[in-house]
Amino acid sequence: MTGKDEYYNRAKQEGYRTRSAYKLKQLDDAAGLFGPGNTVVDLGAAPGGWLQVAAEAVGPSGTVIGVDFQRITALEADTVETIRGDMTDAATKQRLRERVGESGADVVISDMAPDMTGEYSVDHARSVHLARQALEVALELLPAGGDFAAKVFDGRDVDDLRADVDAEFEYVRTIHPDASRDASSELYLVGKHRITAPVAEDEELDAVVDDVGSEGDGVVKVDGYTLFVPGTETGDAVRIRVTDVKPNFGFAEVIGE
Numbered sequence: 001m002t003g004k005d006e007y008y009n010r011a012k013q014e015g016y017r018t019r020s021a022y023k024l025k026q027l028d029d030a031a032g033l034f035g036p037g038n039t040v041v042d043l044g045a046a047p048g049g050w051l052q053v054a055a056e057a058v059g060p061s062g063t064v065i066g067v068d069f070q071r072i073t074a075l076e077a078d079t080v081e082t083i084r085g086d087m088t089d090a091a092t093k094q095r096l097r098e099r100v101g102e103s104g105a106d107v108v109i110s111d112m113a114p115d116m117t118g119e120y121s122v123d124h125a126r127s128v129h130l131a132r133q134a135l136e137v138a139l140e141l142l143p144a145g146g147d148f149a150a151k152v153f154d155g156r157d158v159d160d161l162r163a164d165v166d167a168e169f170e171y172v173r174t175i176h177p178d179a180s181r182d183a184s185s186e187l188y189l190v191g192k193h194r195i196t197a198p199v200a201e202d203e204e205l206d207a208v209v210d211d212v213g214s215e216g217d218g219v220v221k222v223d224g225y226t227l228f229v230p231g232t233e234t235g236d237a238v239r240i241r242v243t244d245v246k247p248n249f250g251f252a253e254v255i256g257e
Contacts, residue, residue, distance in 0.1 A: 007019040017048045040058060047072060121155070170192055
């Protein structure tokens with residue numbers, strides 16, 4: 001039995017609308033995308049296989065919102081709702097922002113693919129364009145700590161796209177799910193833990209230590225963001241270099257006083 005037959009038959013037997021449901025399951029297993037109660041946005045969600053998987057993963061306390069310009073037949077899960085529209089359209093984006101709410105989404109996922117021309121360079125470029133559109137939506141909707149995953153066809157522009165994802169998240173992974181067809185060039189870029197810090201690694205700034213943390217490191221606040229600075233005490237006026245940036249806090253070292 002071929003890989004295609006295996007996942008196609010499993011989808012039929014287990015009630016998933018598409019064999020690609022197993023790609024998302026494998027992405028979640030590999031990267032830990034979902035948690036109970038999460039709000040998930042699925043871009044290019046038709047016909048709904050990924051919506052089914054996400055709904056199972058987030059459970060009855062979660063919310064899954066699917067967006068596609070094609071109609072998506074209603075799913076049984078009460079936690080799933082859909083928006084019919086084109087993600088390049090401002091009105092669709094506004095409807096999505098309103099539905100997600102001020103707290104934002106926990107995860108944005110995209111399995112969008114271009115209409116295939118048969119010319120690989122064109123199909124690759126179009127897939128990168130779609131992945132960038134998904135990234136733009138993710139950066140609008142994800143607060144600090146949120147996750148992102150998008151499909152792209154492998155090729156010369158993937159490295160630049162990966163670098164752009166890496167700049168916005170704590171780290172990025174490239175994953176080839178086993179459920180992808182053997183002949184497929186598709187891969188998934190997964191950005192983990194969105195960073196919204198007002199500082200960047202290697203940035204230098206003058207600061208005053210506001211407090212001392214539980215581990216004994218000085219605490220500097222930059223627009224509400226916490227930097228831990230070893231070897232400092234409350235009231236110290238220091239010049240620091242940022243050494244590590246994480247979604248909710250970072251680290252810095254003293255380079256002058």
